[in-house]
Amino acid sequence: MSYKSLMWFLIIVLVVIGAWKSVTILNEDQQMIVTRFGQLTRPPVTEAGLYLTLPFLSKSSVYYKNLIEWHSPVSEMPTEDDKFIAIESFAYWKISDPKLFYERVATIPDAEKRLTDLLDGSLRDEIARHTLAELVRSSGRHMDVSEISDILKVPEKKSFFQSKGHQPEIMAAIYRNASTALDSMQLGIQLVDFDLKSVNFIRIIE
Amino acid sequence: MAGKKVQFSNHEFEVATIYYWLIILIALALALLVTAIMSFYTIAPGEKGVVVRLGKVSQVNGPGVHWKLPWEIDRLHRIKVDYLYSAEFGFREAKIDSGAAPADEFYPPEARLLTGDLKMIDLQWVVQYRIQDPVAYLFNVENPENTIRAAGLAAMRTAIGDYSFHEAFQTERRTIAEQAKQLMQRKFDSYKLGVAVQHVQLKEARPAVKVEPVEMKAPIVNPPVGAPVDSTKTDSMQKAW
Numbered sequence: 332m333s334y335k336s337l338m339w340f341l342i343i344v345l346v347v348i349g350a351w352k353s354v355t356i357l358n359e360d361q362q363m364i365v366t367r368f369g370q371l372t373r374p375p376v377t378e379a380g381l382y383l384t385l386p387f388l389s390k391s392s393v394y395y396k397n398l399i400e401w402h403s404p405v406s407e408m409p410t411e412d413d414k415f416i417a418i419e420s421f422a423y424w425k426i427s428d429p430k431l432f433y434e435r436v437a438t439i440p441d442a443e444k445r446l447t448d449l450l451d452g453s454l455r456d457e458i459a460r461h462t463l464a465e466l467v468r469s470s471g472r473h474m475d476v477s478e479i480s481d482i483l484k485v486p487e488k489k490s491f492f493q494s495k496g497h498q499p500e501i502m503a504a505i506y507r508n509a510s511t512a513l514d515s516m517q518l519g520i521q522l523v524d525f526d527l528k529s530v531n532f533i534r535i536i537e
Numbered sequence: 538m539a540g541k542k543v544q545f546s547n548h549e550f551e552v553a554t555i556y557y558w559l560i561i562l563i564a565l566a567l568a569l570l571v572t573a574i575m576s577f578y579t580i581a582p583g584e585k586g587v588v589v590r591l592g593k594v595s596q597v598n599g600p601g602v603h604w605k606l607p608w609e610i611d612r613l614h615r616i617k618v619d620y621l622y623s624a625e626f627g628f629r630e631a632k633i634d635s636g637a638a639p640a641d642e643f644y645p646p647e648a649r650l651l652t653g654d655l656k657m658i659d660l661q662w663v664v665q666y667r668i669q670d671p672v673a674y675l676f677n678v679e680n681p682e683n684t685i686r687a688a689g690l691a692a693m694r695t696a697i698g699d700y701s702f703h704e705a706f707q708t709e710r711r712t713i714a715e716q717a718k719q720l721m722q723r724k725f726d727s728y729k730l731g732v733a734v735q736h737v738q739l740k741e742a743r744p745a746v747k748v749e750p751v752e753m754k755a756p757i758v759n760p761p762v763g764a765p766v767d768s769t770k771t772d773s774m775q776k777a778w
Contacts, residue, residue, distance in 0.1 A: 356592040359676040379593040398678045398728055400687065421687045423678070423728060467651050467698040474653050474701035475708065496653070498695060524727060526691040531649055532657065 349386035356381050360397040364429050366390050375429045392433055398423045398523055399439065401446050407533055408455050412462040419528040422450055424520055431519030442520055446509075450525060453508045457501050467530065468496020502526060576607045583619035585671045588612070594672055616671035621735060624685050626693065627661040628740070641741070649745055650694055656702040657745030662714070664689050664721065665736040673731030681730060688728075692720035693737075702744075710739045 357363055362377040367389045376382060377396060384391050402421040409415050424446060426432045436442045458466065502525065510522045579602050580586040586598045588605050589612045596603075605611035627648030628641040641661060648659040666685065668674045678684050696717040700709050718737040725732045 358592045359589070359594055359672075361592075381591040395679065397676060398684075400679055400683055402687070421691070423684075463651075463655060464653075467655065468653050469695060469699045472653075472699055474699075475704055476654055476701045496699060498698060524724065526687075526724075527694065528687060528690045529646070529649070529694060530651055532651075 353383050353386040354381065355384060355391050355393070357393065360395055361393050362396040362426070362429050363391050363393040364433050366392070366433075371430065377429075392429075394426050394429050394432060395439075396426060396429075398425050401443055401450070402528070403447065403451060405529075406451060406454075408458050410458055410463045410466065411460055412464075414463045415533045416458075416463060417529075417531050417533050418454065418458070420450065420454060420526065421528050422446065422525040423523040425523060426519055427521035428519035431517055433519075435516075436518050436520065442518070445516075445518065446520070446522075449509050449512055450505070453505045453512075456508070457505050461497060461501055465495070465497040466501055467498065469498040471495035572607050576604055578603055578605060578613055580615065583617055585616050585618045587614040587616060587671050587675060589614065594676075597672060614671070614675055616668055616674060618668050618671060621665050621667060624664045624666070624682075624689055625661075626664065626686075626689055627659065643741075643743070645745075647690060650697050650705075652697055652702040652705050653699050654701045658697070658702060658705055658742055659745050660693070660697070660705070660742045661740035662693060662717075663738045663740060664718075664734060665738075666732050666734045668731060669733040670731030673729050677729045677731065681732070684725075684728060684730060685732065688721050688724040689717075692717045692724065695720055706742055706744075710742075714739050 355363065357376060357379050359379045361379065362375060363382075364375045365372045365382075365384050367385065372384075372389060382391070400421060401424060403419060405417050405419045407415055407417050424442075426442075432442070436445070506522065506525050509525065513520055513522055578586065580598055580600050582600045584600065586603060587594060588596045588598070588603075590606065590610060595611065605613060627644055629644050630641055643659050643661065645659065648661060650658050650660055652658055664685070674681055693713075696713050697705050699716075700713055705713060714737040718734050721737070722734045725734065
C-alpha cells in the first residue's frame with residue numbers, strides 16, 4: 332500500500348511542478364524567447380500575457396523590453412583647449428532584438444559593460460575634439476556678461492564669449508558613433524538616448 | 538441525535554451533525570463574501586486604476602467603484618494622474634530643527650553647473666510634473682523617477698550652458714527655466730514616459746563656493762567669510778555688490 336501511495340504522491344508532485352513550470356506570465360514590460368535544446372521554438376514573444384510552454388524541455392528566457400538606464404561613474408577627461416573636466420553621463424537603451432541579445436549578450440550586466448566601453452570611448456573621442464565652451468554652449472547666442480561675474484576672476488579672453496556652442500552636434504555625434512558601433516556588433520541592443528548629467532571642472536575654479 | 542466529535546484546542550466538543558454542516562456552510566459563505574468584497578476597489582478622484590490581468594493591461598479606470606478578479610489574477614496599480622508631483626534639484630530640504638539655517642541646503646553634486654561663460658554656479662530648482670499616461674508611466678521605462686532626475690539634470694545643464702553667469706544669476710532666470718522645461722519634455726516624449734512637465738522654477742542661486750583648506754575647520758556648507766557669496770536672497774545679494 333505504502334509503495335503505491337508513494338508512487339502516486341511522486342506523480343502528483345511531478346504534475347504540479349510541470350504545470351507550474353509550463354506557465355509563463357509575461358508582463359507589459361517584458362518579452363521572451365523560448366528555446367528547446369538550443370533551438371528557437373517560436374518567434375520572440377513581445378506581447379504581454381500568459382503563455383504555455385513544454386515543461387522540462389523548453390526553456391523560456393524573459394527579458395525586459397522597456398527602456399533601461401545606464402549611467403557612468405564620474406570620469407575625467409581633457410577637452411581640446413586642455414581643460415580637465417569631470418563628466419557624469421547617462422544613457423537609455425533597450426533590448427530591441429531578444430534573439431540576438433540571447434545569443435550574443437545574454438545578461439543585462441554584460442550589456443551594460445559593453446555599453447560602458449562603447450559610450451565612454453565615444454564620449455572621450457568627441458570631448459577631446461572640442462573646446463569646453465563648445466561643449467557647454469548650444470548656440471552662438473550673444474550673452475550679456477556683466478562685471479559682476481568678474482569677481483570670480485576666471486581668466487578668459489573676451490572673444491571667447493562669441494564662440495559658437497556645439498553641444499547638440501557633439502551629443503548627436505556621440506550617439507551616432509555609439510549606435511553605429513552597436514548596430515555593427517549586432518547585439519540586439521538599441522541605444523535610445525545619451526546625455527550628460529553633469530560637466531564640471533575637476534578642481535573648483537582654478 | 539447522533540453527534541460528531543470536534544477537537545478544538547484540547548477540548549472535545551460533541552456537535553450535532555446538522556450544526557456541523559451549518560458551520561462549514563457559514564465558513565464557506567464568509568470566505569466567499571470576503572473574496573467578493575476584496576474584488577471591489579475604489580478609485581479616488583484624481584487617480585486612475587490600471588488593472589493587469591495575468592501580465593496584460595486589461596482596463597484603465599477612472600474614479601469610482603470597480604470590480605476585478607481576486608487572488609492576484611487581476612493586479613491593480615493606482616496612479617495619481619492629477620497630482621502635481623515635484624522633483625527638487627540642487628538642494629535637500631532643510632530640516633526644521635537645524636536652527637540657524639532655515640534655507641534649503643545646497644547639494645553640490647547636483648547644484649553645481651557651468652554657465653556659458655564657463656563660470657560655476659550653484660543652483661536650486663524645482664520641476665513640477667504630472668503623470669499623463671499611467672500605462673506608459675508604469676511600463677515604458679525601467680525606473681521613471683530616476684529618469685525624471687537624470688533628464689532634469691541634463692536639461693538644466695544644457696539650458697544654463699547657453700547663458701552667462703550674469704544672466705543665469707539675474708536677468709534670464711525665467712527663460713532658462715522655460716528652456717529646461719522644453720528640453721525635459723522633449724526627452725520624456727522620446728522615452729514615451731507618459732509624463733508632462735508642468736513647470737520649472739529656479740530657486741536660490743549662488744556663485745559656486747570655493748572651499749579652501751584653511752576653512753575646513755568650519756562646516757563646508759558655509760561659504761568663506763567675506764566672500765561675495767551666499768546670503769539667502771538674490772536681492773540682498775545685489776545690494777551687497
